[in-house]
Amino acid sequence: MSLIETDFTEAQPAPPNVMIIFGAGGDLTKRKLVPALYHLCSAKLLPDSFAMLGLDRLDMDDDAFRNLMGEQIRDHVGAAFDESVWTGLCERLHYMKIDMLNGADYDRLCEQLSRIDAERATDGNYLFYMAIPPSLFSKVADYLGDAGLLHETEDDWRRIIIEKPFGHDLDSAIELNNHLHKNLDEDQIYRIDHYLGKETVQNIMVFRFANGFIEPLWNRQHIDHVQITVAESVGVEHRGGYYEEAGAMRDMIPNHLLVLLGFLAMEPPNSFEATALRDEVNKVLDAITPLTPEQVLTHAVRGQYGPGVMPSGEQVSAYRSSPGVAPNSHTETFAAIKLGMDNWRWAGVPFYLRTGKRLTAQYTEVAIQFRKAPTIMFQNTEVDDLEPDMVVLRIQPNEGIQMSLGAKIPGPTMRIGTVNMDFCYEDYFGNKPATGYETLIYDCMKGDATLYKHADTVEKGWEIVQSVLDVWAALPPRDFPNYAAGTWGPPAAGELTKRDGRLWRRIETPKAHGR
Numbered sequence: 001m002s003l004i005e006t007d008f009t010e011a012q013p014a015p016p017n018v019m020i021i022f023g024a025g026g027d028l029t030k031r032k033l034v035p036a037l038y039h040l041c042s043a044k045l046l047p048d049s050f051a052m053l054g055l056d057r058l059d060m061d062d063d064a065f066r067n068l069m070g071e072q073i074r075d076h077v078g079a080a081f082d083e084s085v086w087t088g089l090c091e092r093l094h095y096m097k098i099d100m101l102n103g104a105d106y107d108r109l110c111e112q113l114s115r116i117d118a119e120r121a122t123d124g125n126y127l128f129y130m131a132i133p134p135s136l137f138s139k140v141a142d143y144l145g146d147a148g149l150l151h152e153t154e155d156d157w158r159r160i161i162i163e164k165p166f167g168h169d170l171d172s173a174i175e176l177n178n179h180l181h182k183n184l185d186e187d188q189i190y191r192i193d194h195y196l197g198k199e200t201v202q203n204i205m206v207f208r209f210a211n212g213f214i215e216p217l218w219n220r221q222h223i224d225h226v227q228i229t230v231a232e233s234v235g236v237e238h239r240g241g242y243y244e245e246a247g248a249m250r251d252m253i254p255n256h257l258l259v260l261l262g263f264l265a266m267e268p269p270n271s272f273e274a275t276a277l278r279d280e281v282n283k284v285l286d287a288i289t290p291l292t293p294e295q296v297l298t299h300a301v302r303g304q305y306g307p308g309v310m311p312s313g314e315q316v317s318a319y320r321s322s323p324g325v326a327p328n329s330h331t332e333t334f335a336a337i338k339l340g341m342d343n344w345r346w347a348g349v350p351f352y353l354r355t356g357k358r359l360t361a362q363y364t365e366v367a368i369q370f371r372k373a374p375t376i377m378f379q380n381t382e383v384d385d386l387e388p389d390m391v392v393l394r395i396q397p398n399e400g401i402q403m404s405l406g407a408k409i410p411g412p413t414m415r416i417g418t419v420n421m422d423f424c425y426e427d428y429f430g431n432k433p434a435t436g437y438e439t440l441i442y443d444c445m446k447g448d449a450t451l452y453k454h455a456d457t458v459e460k461g462w463e464i465v466q467s468v469l470d471v472w473a474a475l476p477p478r479d480f481p482n483y484a485a486g487t488w489g490p491p492a493a494g495e496l497t498k499r500d501g502r503l504w505r506r507i508e509t510p511k512a513h514g515r
């Protein structure tokens with residue numbers, strides 16, 4: 001099978017700019033942002049007039065910073081690593097020690113940026129990336145505003161990328177949006193959700209809208225229900241401090257899982273323009289009926305993992321034994337929710353969402369189960385029931401699309417078995433290493449906010465889960481830990497679907513490519 005060419009020869013390099021990363025000493029910069037810049041550089045999408053300026057509290061000079069960034073780049077890029085690409089990028093990395101809460105340091109930042117502008121011809125275009133704890137977002141934006149660094153002219157632009165979590169709940173998200181709007185126009189704010197940068201997530205739209213036979217079936221007449229699973233086999237690792245405050249619901253559902261739901265359920269947008277797309281996603285979120293406090297008790301499930309054995313045989317300890325986690329923590333590491341939509345297309349179709357840490361497999365997928373065909377034609381045969389057809393959109397790993405259909409089992413009697421039609425991205429498009437951040441960073445440099453979240457979208461996400469957060473806060477769990485590491489979550493998650501006469505799809509541990 002020949003590969004379909006996926007290079008970026010059509011795309012032009014981004015305009016000149018400096019990317020300034022607050023929190024450059026942290027994990028995100030090393031694991032995601034620098035590898036993403038490497039991939040952009042390798043695809044020739046970074047302009048010659050580009051520099052990155054890392055800011056953090058650590059004492060380092062440019063060389064030490066470059067070494068630090070280079071430590072893991074080979075592992076992150078993998079076999080495709082090209083020393084000359086890295087050397088070209090590395091010399092454009094700079095570092096400055098800063099106390100983010102000291103106004104005087106922002107004067108030094110202005111001077112440093114003027115120097116870089118002069119040396120690299122970056123035209124005064126600045127992309128500020130907030131890879132810092134959320135409690136600092138507003139303060140840093142204020143200091144940048146006071147230093148005049150957020151002020152745009154006709155000749156240059158100033159943009160700010162904000163990492164999640166965007167707020168802690170609905171009120172804090174509204175407050176943060178209002179605060180940012182004091183110094184920034186909405187079109188300068190890029191709220192990132194790295195799920196929007198995943199090719200396979202964007203492909204949900206292509207699957208639906210570029211294939212004429214799909215869309216007529218994509219509605220309540222034909223679809224019985226939808227399951228969205230983002231399962232992680234990893235634990236909280238060294239992020240206990242953050243996770244204790246967040247928990248699985250805040251960490252994943254109002255953002256990543258609702259992104260998947262938005263793309264799955266939206267009406268066809270008029271174009272791929274930012275506003276058209278965001279409007280359609282917002283309409284989906286608007287149509288979701290938030291759970292009443294009574295419904296939270298039956299439609300939402302939380303769990304926390306205890307010790308267990310992973311399928312690999314590895315013995316792992318309980319969440320409560322992780323560094324930075326309280327020994328009697330009530331934070332959930334698993335969350336599931338059943339949502340419904342009040343609109344013409346989806347009325348009556350349940351959407352079951354689940355996510356968790358230390359589950360059996362590392363796996364993200366969307367399963368769309370169609371209504372069963374009537375058995376009437378198969379009366380007087382050995383067929384007593386028909387399996388429903390299913391489309392599974394595999395987001396990661398082993399990205400692809402699978403359709404399960406009924407087929408006659410060869411033989412003299414009428415018997416039906418389920419067969420799978422399976423498409424793997426890698427077979428057609430090869431395996432392009434990417435972090436998911438490449439497109440998003442490149443888009444921001446170009447001023448394209450299509451894959452970023454509008455203030456409304458973030459607030460609507462919180463609105464949907466707010467009643468669950470409230471009820472869970474008011475009623476601390478009494479049964480934590482309630483699932484063993486290495487399983488599919490607490491038994492109550494099974495009840496969520498069983499009560500409706502449905503089952504979670506059994507996800508096979510993904511097979512290696514090239515089956």
Ligand code: BG6
Pocket residue numbers: 164194232251364
């Ligand atoms: C992050 C969450 O936003 O997404 C993490 O904070 C989670 O807890 C991660 O592990 C999952 O992302 P991905 O791309 O690995 O599915």
